[in-house]
Amino acid sequence: MAFCNFVLALxxxxxxxxxxxxxxxxxxxxxxEICSY
Structure with missing residues (x-):
């Protein structure tokens, strides 16, 4: 279960x-775009 939570967090x-x-x-x-003007 902790591993699943870790993977989800990742x-x-x-x-x-x-x-x-x-x-x-x-x-x-x-x-x-702005700077090119």
């Missing part, structure tokens, strides 16, 4: 990381 953290990375990439692209 997956949730990984998902959080992916979301964070996606947001950072989006912000970077938007800033690049």
């Amino acid at each position: 997956c949730a953290f990984d998902l959080l990381c992916m979301i964070t990375m996606a947001i950072h990439a989006l912000v970077y692209l938007v800033m690049e």
Whole structure:
């Protein structure tokens, strides 16, 4: 049971990381667009 919780926590953290990375990439692209003008 503890192992399952650990795996779930790991997956949730990984998902959080992916979301964070996606947001950072989006912000970077938007800033690049704004700065290019």
